[in-house]
Amino acid sequence: MTTQKVRVRFAxxxxxxxxxxxxxxxLYNWLFARRMGGDxxxxxxxxxxxxxxxxxxxxxxxxxxWLGLDWDEGPVDADGPDKGAYGPYRQSARLAIxxxxxxxxxxxxxxYRCFCTPEELEAERKLAVAEHRPQVYSGRxxxxxxxxxxxYLAAGRPFAVRLRIQDHPLRFHDMVHGPIEFAxxxxxxxxxxxxxxxxxxxxxxxxxxxxYVVTVDDALMEITHVIRGDDxxxxxxxQVAIYEAFGWKxxxxxxxxxxxxxxxxxxxxxxxxxxxxxxxxxxxxxxAMVNYLALLGWGAEDGKTETFTLEELTRAFSxxxxxxxxxxxxxxxxxxxxxxxxxxxxxxxxxxxxWNYFSDRLPPWDxxxxxxxxWFCRLLAIFVPYVDHLNQLPAKAAFVFGFDQEAARNSAxxxxxxxxxxxxxxxxxxxxxxxxxxxxVTPEHFKTxxxxxxxxxxxxxxxxxxxxRIALTGAHSGPVFDKLLPLIEEGAALGLHIAxxxxxxxxxxxx
RNA sequence: GGCGCUAUCGUCUAGGGGUUAGGACGUGAGAUUCUCAAUCUUAAAACCCGGGUUCAAUUCCCGGUAGCGCUACCA
Numbered sequence: 001m002t003t004q005k006v007r008v009r010f011a012x013x014x015x016x017x018x019x020x021x022x023x024x025x026x027l028y029n030w031l032f033a034r035r036m037g038g039d040x041x042x043x044x045x046x047x048x049x050x051x052x053x054x055x056x057x058x059x060x061x062x063x064x065x066w067l068g069l070d071w072d073e074g075p076v077d078a079d080g081p082d083k084g085a086y087g088p089y090r091q092s093a094r095l096a097i098x099x100x101x102x103x104x105x106x107x108x109x110x111x112y113r114c115f116c117t118p119e120e121l122e123a124e125r126k127l128a129v130a131e132h133r134p135q136v137y138s139g140r141x142x143x144x145x146x147x148x149x150x151x152y153l154a155a156g157r158p159f160a161v162r163l164r165i166q167d168h169p170l171r172f173h174d175m176v177h178g179p180i181e182f183a184x185x186x187x188x189x190x191x192x193x194x195x196x197x198x199x200x201x202x203x204x205x206x207x208x209x210x211x212y213v214v215t216v217d218d219a220l221m222e223i224t225h226v227i228r229g230d231d232x233x234x235x236x237x238x239q240v241a242i243y244e245a246f247g248w249k250x251x252x253x254x255x256x257x258x259x260x261x262x263x264x265x266x267x268x269x270x271x272x273x274x275x276x277x278x279x280x281x282x283x284x285x286x287x288a289m290v291n292y293l294a295l296l297g298w299g300a301e302d303g304k305t306e307t308f309t310l311e312e313l314t315r316a317f318s319x320x321x322x323x324x325x326x327x328x329x330x331x332x333x334x335x336x337x338x339x340x341x342x343x344x345x346x347x348x349x350x351x352x353x354x355w356n357y358f359s360d361r362l363p364p365w366d367x368x369x370x371x372x373x374x375w376f377c378r379l380l381a382i383f384v385p386y387v388d389h390l391n392q393l394p395a396k397a398a399f400v401f402g403f404d405q406e407a408a409r410n411s412a413x414x415x416x417x418x419x420x421x422x423x424x425x426x427x428x429x430x431x432x433x434x435x436x437x438x439x440x441v442t443p444e445h446f447k448t449x450x451x452x453x454x455x456x457x458x459x460x461x462x463x464x465x466x467x468x469r470i471a472l473t474g475a476h477s478g479p480v481f482d483k484l485l486p487l488i489e490e491g492a493a494l495g496l497h498i499a500x501x502x503x504x505x506x507x508x509x510x511x
Numbered sequence: 512g513g514c515g516c517u518a519u520c521g522u523c524u525a526g527g528g529g530u531u532a533g534g535a536c537g538u539g540a541g542a543u544u545c546u547c548a549a550u551c552u553u554a555a556a557a558c559c560c561g562g563g564u565u566c567a568a569u570u571c572c573c574g575g576u577a578g579c580g581c582u583a584c585c586a
Contacts (some may be wrong), residue, residue: 001512011586012586013585014583015586045586047585047586048585048586050585051586052586068552071557114584116584117519118583118584121583121584126584128512128513129513129570130512131512131513132512133512133513134512134513134514134582135512135513135514135582136513136514136582137531158584160584161582161584162584167525177516180515180516182515183514186513186514186515186582187514188582190568191584193582193584194583196584205585209583209584209585209586210585210586211586213586214586229580230515230516230517230579230580230581231579231580232581232586233515233516233580233581234514234515234516234580234581234582235581235586255516257516257517257579258579258580259581260578262521262522264526264578264579265515265579266579266580292523295524295535296523296524297524298524298527298532299523299524299534300524300525301525302525302534303524303525303533303534304525304533304534304535305534305535306524306534306535306536307521313571315544323517323524324516325516325517325518326516326517326518326578326579327522327523327524328523329522329523330522330523330536330537330573330576332522332536332537333523333535333537334536335536336536337536338533339549343549356565383548384548384549385548385549386547386548386549387548391554396548408577411524446545450545456577460545461545462545462546463545464545465545466545466546468545469545469574475547476545476546476547477545477546477547478546478547478548478550479546479547479548480544480545480546481545493539
């Protein structure tokens with residue numbers, strides 16, 4: 001017996017940004033394919049021209065690539081040709097295929113034309129609700145005779161094509177939920193093709209609907225495992241019926257739980273920026289994103305390991321271990337993972353990523369010089385441990401470039417520290433030493449001075465360091481002076497409009 | 512209303528008929544550092560409820576409850 005090659009797909013519709021939920025679906029598909037040595041395809045579900053926009057497709061492609069997910073078949077660029085032998089991979093380019101299949105079903109009597117009006121359907125639904133029955137289509141048009149149909153067609157009455165649901169339970173297997181069964185009497189004859197009503201109120205082009213095109217495409221593209229969000233679980237029996245009508249093999253399914261916000265509502269814009277692009281812009285690393293998404297609904301076999309590279313994930317991942325219950329998106333844990341990968345990242349890489357956040361402080365990236373680049377790397381080494389994601393850097397490092405002396409002097413935190421006599425004495429002592437010192441201040445100079453001041457004044461510990469720190473940085477806490485001083489002094493020498501230590505002290509204490 | 516899915520610390524999860532119910536994030540405490548961040552150590556923190564099966568149920572079964580999804584000629 002030959003086992004079929006695994007083929008999975010990610011099939012977004014270009015009606016919005018790629019958000020974390022669909023990114024996780026893409027990731028799980030990709031991991032499953034790579035794990036099983038199968039193919040991963042990208043298909044664009046753009047059958048609804050009203051809502052689909054081409055630039056979203058380009059964005060998907062960019063976001064998927066950023067995450068490190070590659071596909072074996074599908075669109076390569078937004079406007080280039082597809083790759084793969086099962087194309088086209090945009091549903092808008094497959095309309096003829098669907099139409100041909102619809103004809104086949106109609107000819108075989110497996111599908112029929114339904115002329116019911118929206119009003120009639122609505123009345124049926126209301127009645128069903130009132131009678132506590134499942135809301136299923138009555139099947140009124142199932143047995144229309146050919147004469148009537150021809151008459152309606154001739155009269156230009158709009159119609160939909162429905163599939164005749166057979167009278168047996170619709171079963172399928174789900175890799176995360178197990179076997180699932182729907183009773184035939186709870187599922188309506190699904191609409192395969194709807195009639196578009198044009199501006200004049202007349203029936204226009206026939207447009208195939210989601211449940212139909214998905215099934216046709218999955219079958220024709222020989223998809224073996226359908227991994228998607230569990231909002232599709234209730235659609236699946238309809239799709240199973242379509243597979244059966246065509247005599248196609250029903251694939252394996254895996255329905256992934258919904259990702260919720262902290263309020264247990266489905267994650268959306270209301271919960272903040274949830275598109276992959278917005279995380280990238282905020283300075284999250286793709287490996288953190290991938291790692292977090294993998295953990296959201298899946299756990300390692302040892303029950304302990306939390307950090308995985310993409311490569312490690314392809315070895316460790318198994319779809320059977322994916323949890324069926326909904327998961328709440330935890331920004332804190334994502335932040336922790338991002339900090340983890342930030343610590344691991346090469347300085348040059350971080351420099352390239354973080355440079356733009358300092359565009360008002362630094363020259364353009366392509367004009368930078370080696371010395372400046374090195375200096376920036378050291379700045380990053382100091383400040384990256386303070387941030388969750390890179391775009392928080394400018395705020396954390398702002399005082400290096402300058403700070404408001406008056407505000408620093410008067411802030412609620414600083415004022416009491418400076419009000420103490422010892423603070424004035426310490427700063428005066430420091431100013432004395434700085435004034436007679438003309439070279440750049442090294443950590444050694446500084447250390448010597450602080451020791452001298454300590455012995456001269458008897459002030460030590462926080463009383464000694466807090467005022468100095470405030471004078472130099474505007475706050476009584478921050479990075480160690482050993483690293484900070486060279487950064488400031490060298491930054492000043494690089495012409496970045498950074499005040500030297502001497503200038504800072506004089507400005508703060510007054511001359 | 513109908514149909515379906517889900518239910519272990521605040522959160523993500525491991526586990527599984529008998530366990531001190533494990534790990535991680537976050538939170539508290541301590542260590543270290545002039546301070547903060549980082550780091551290390553440590554503490555508190557959970558099996559939705561009710562029945563059944565069983566010597567034994569958090570685990571299996573049924574029911575309830577709650578949350579979520581679908582219930583479109585959207586995807």
